[in-house]
Amino acid sequence: MTIKEITSILEELAPLGNAEDFDNVGLLVGDKNMTVSRVLVTLDTLEKVVDEAIENNCNLIVSFHPIIFSGLKKITGSNYVERVVLKAIKNDIAIYSMHTALDNVQQGVNAKICEVLGIRDPKILIPKKNTLQKLTTYVPKAQAQKILxxxxxxxxxxxxxxxxxxxxVNGLGSYEAKEGANPTIGKIGETHYEEETMVSVVFPSIVKNNVVSALMEAHPYEEVAYDISIMENTNQHVGMGMIGSLDTAKEEEAFLQFVKDQMNAKVVRHSALRGKKVKKVAVLGGSGAFAINAAKAAGADVYITADVKYHEFYxxxxxxxxxxxxxxxxxxxTKNLLVDYLTKKIPNFAVRLSESKTNPIKYL
Known part of the structure; x- marks a missing residue:
């Protein structure tokens, strides 16, 4: 299989169009047409991860975090990012990152946290805005079904x-073809009236190009009239964080200890306990202080995340x-999620879970 074929499978799970604007996702190093021998899945791409890929004959690293986040003006090996990129290129190893594309899907990072913690019926906590659009076009009545x-x-x-x-909606359309036109119906210089159907369809913004291409290919008219607008509807399948419920309410301290054990956390930093049982839980993997108010508004008893600053606990x-x-x-x-997904999609292909420990934070 080629890199393009494998990444297309990954993008069925986490379309890159769902990533945040600030992010750097997709193929960061390598040729999309290169044949892949084996895949190594990791959370972070460090030098030791590239070494692990070399040792295990893996020439594609699928990483959650992007090793290249901001622009590289030179690659001299002066820091860990440049050294990773140099070593990967030297050894013909490609690097692909998913990051917020996987954060923002219903079966992604936060769904995995919910699975590990036994949080049931999870829903998106902060739906991503402007992810639904509507196309409206006008077609001859007899061909409306074909277009749809x-x-x-x-x-x-x-x-x-x-x-x-x-x-x-059915109606009457009109047009007059000028010299040089090639009308499917009607004659040059004559105003033609045609029974038409106005067709409207909603679609995820990430498939906009495919939808417009399909319209142009299927529509019988030489000039296709259509418009696209952004919808305000909430897209319940795309967005940051998740919120759900426990099967049985737990005491706060008992629940935090449970979280610590299940998530292999060395420490749990938390705000003041409220003396109430925990039933509704919100989660957001990675830096999630920005979603505290959303968790409150959703009625969460506990909000599990990371990188919360001193004053944000207030x-x-x-x-x-x-x-x-x-x-x-x-x-x-997250890397377990990706290995399981790829193994199911391409069961006869070698997909390896990285054994490298990439957590940069140590505890005394």
Whole structure:
């Protein structure tokens, strides 16, 4: 298999279009057409991870965090990022990163945390805005169904847990073809009136190009009239963090100890306990202080995340308990998720879970 084929499979799980604008995801090092011998999955791409790939004949590293985050002006080996890139290139090893593309999907990083902690029926905590769009076009009435089927096949008509969603209204369209035109219906210089159907379909913004291409290919007119608008509907399948419930309510201290044990955390930094049982839990892997208010608004009893600063703990305001268990600790099972996913998708291909410990934080 080629890198392109494998990354296409990964992007079925986590489309790169769902990543945050600040992020750097996708193929960072390597040729997309290169044949892959084996895949090594890791949380971070460090020099020892590249060494592990070399030792195990893996020429594609699938990493959660991007080793190249900001622009590189030179590659001289003067820091750990440059050394990783140099070693990867020298040994023909490609590096692919998923990061917030995997953060923002329903079956991604936060779903794995919920699975490990037994949090049931998790929902997206902060739905990503502007991820749904609507296309409206006008087609001859007799061919409306054909156009709809083409749009559905391209990924349109999808909202929430529903597929093939559309709305159609019949009306009368008109046009006059000028010299040089090649009208499918009507004659040059004559105003033509055609019974048309106005078709509207919703689609995820990441498939916009596919939808427009499908429309152009299937539409019979030489000039296709259409418009695309951004919808305000909440996309329940794309966004940061998740919130769900425990099967049985737990005492706060008992629950925090449970989290510490399940997540292999060395320490749990938390805001003041409220003396209330924990039933509803919100999670967000990695740096998640920005979602404290969202967790409060959603009615979470405890919010599990990482990298919370001193003054940010005050935001709990006795409305919930903020639990900071560590950045690495919240994301450590992500590589297991990816290995399981790739193994199911390509069962006869060698996919290896990295054994390198990449947590930069040590505890005394």
């Amino acid at each position: 089927e083409a749009l559905f096949k391209a990924g349109a008509g999808h909202i929430g847990n529903y597929n093939n969603c559309s709305f159609s 935001q709990a305001e006795n409305q919930l308990v903020i639990a900071d268990i560590g950045h690495y600790e919240t994301e450590q099972f």
